Structures are given as C-alpha cells and as structure tokens.
Amino acid sequence: MAPSAPPAPGAEWSGASARPGGPQRLPAGYRWIAVRPGAPPPPRARRRPLGPTPRYTTIPRWGLVEHFDAVDPSAAQTRTGPSPTALRTTLIVTMAVLGATAAIHALRYLLLLINRTTLLHPLVAGAATWLGVAMSVVAAFLVVASIVLLTNWLIARRGAAYAYRGQADPRDPRRIRLACLVPFVNLFFAPVYALELAALESRTSTMRRPIIVWWILWVLSTVVSVFSIATSFTTDPQGIADNTVVTTIAYLTALATLLVAHRVVSGFEQAPVSRPVKRWVMVPDDDGPATPDVHAGSQSGGPVESRGQDPAA
Secondary structure (H helix, E strand, C coil), X not given: CCCCCCCCCCCCCCHHHCCCCCCXXXXXXXXXXCXXXXXXXXXXXXXXXXXXXXXXCCCCCCCCCCCCCCCCCCCCCCCCCCCHHHHHHHHHHHHHHHHHHHHHHHHHHHHHHHHCCCCCCHHHHHHHHHHHHHHHXXXXXXXXXXXXXXXXXXXXXXXXXXXXXXXXXXXCHHHHHHHHHCCCCHHHHHHHHHHHHHHHCCCHHHHHHHHHHHHHHHHHHHHHHHHHHHCCCCCCHHHHHHHHHXXXXXXXXXXXXXXXXXXXXXXXXXXXXXXXXXXCCCCCCCCCCCCCCHHHHHHHCCCCCCCCCCCCC
C-alpha cells in the first residue's frame, strides 16, 4: 500500500479517474511493472568480498614445476662403432696421403719425360721410384683401414637407428661386415646398406644423391685401379710412362671417392639418431569455413547476424 491515505474502495479503478482517449492514471504510490510468467527468478547471490590483496615477503615456490628424470649411466647403451672424430681423422689422413701419392707419381711422370733427352742422377731416379713405392704401400694400408672403419660405423649406425625404433637390424652384422669388406662384392652391397639407413632415418631426399655419387666414383676408382695394377708389369719405357699416368688417375679417383664418402658420413652425423628429422608445424586450414563478408551480405540482402544467435529486437 502507498504511504498516503487509502482511497475509497473501488474509487481508484473507476472510470472517473481515467482520461478519455489517454492512458489510465494510477493512484499515487502505484506503478506498472512487467514480470515473466511462472515462478519468480531465484534471488541473486551476493558476491562475497575478496578480502585484502595477498602480499608475499619472499618469492612464492608454488606453481608449475618441471621435473627432469636422472639418466642412469649404467643403463645407457655403449657405443660399439668408431667415434666420429676417429673416423673423420682417418679419412682426412687417408685423403692427404692419396693426394701426396698422386703428386709423387705425377712428378715421376715428369722425370720420365726429362729422362728421354737428359740422363737423370741415380739418386734422383732412385728417390722418385722408391718414394712412390713407399707412399703407395702407406696409401694401401690407410685405404683398408678407412674401409674397415666405415664398415664398423655403418653397422653401429644401423643398429642404433633400429634400436631407437624398438627393433633389431634384420641384417646380420657379420654378413654386413663380410659384404662390405670383400673386394668387388662391396661395390654392390655397401651402397645398398647406406640407402637402407637413409630410408630408415627418413633422409632419403637429402642423402640419396651423395650416396649415388659415392657409388659411381667407387666403381670408377675400382676399374681404374684394376687397370693400373694389370698394366704395372710392363718393362718398356712407354708402357711404364702410361702406367704412371693411369696410376696417378687411380689415386685421384680414390681421393674423390673418399671425399664423397666423408660427405656421406658427415650428412648422417649432423643429427643423432634420436632426433627426429621431420618437424610438425601449424598451418592454416584452407578447407575451413570462410569468414562472412558483412558488406557483401548487406548488399545482397542476406543475413548479417552471427550464426546460432537471434537478431536484435
């Protein structure tokens, strides 16, 4: 009830209080309100006071904590193959000796040309001959050592790659070593094993070309070396000179073969076996729903409101 004195019963709803042609006038102290049908809405919960702002005298230690599992040294797998440093050093020393041997044979061929018109001193002739023989022996031993180390590295790398994926190498390591060390047989099997390793580590796109180039150079070096050995038993001066040229080319092709082999090993050693090569990145989805153009919709007469919502009243 209004604070004013109550009117007579029914007087506030009589027709005398209403203006003709106008809205109905309510008595003093009353007003129209609009309520929805049904039960009244639940009362709003009063927001509790938050209290004072927290203050810390020291840095809080709560929050996200990152835990690192300690690696057990006894559980770590020992490396069975040669270290990359030892392999790289052996290859570099072998390439240096091959280059020096090729230079000595080129000098020997030059002395043979001079000897056609001028008699050489016996010490010069003997030094050129025996120095070439000594360097050839050292180069042969270093080439064999490089092939053995490359074979051991290939076996260890394949074993680590398969072990990282929870598998065992389907090829027997002894057969791999035998196929890589037997002459002429290794020309067919060693590059295939390297290509299998590249496919296993998902590096075929980057390692296929160096491996194939190394394969071609290896076959060419073997052919030239066999021809050089076959023609080394000649005794005539022209045959000796021709064999010297072929031997020089053989050492140069062997040098190129080891250089590309070093590149192949470096390509694999750039990343360990446990590091994935593929990197997944987020890209925008081109097949997703396009953003509606508000201006285009207003010109064409289409709806411009957001989907799932009613238009404004």
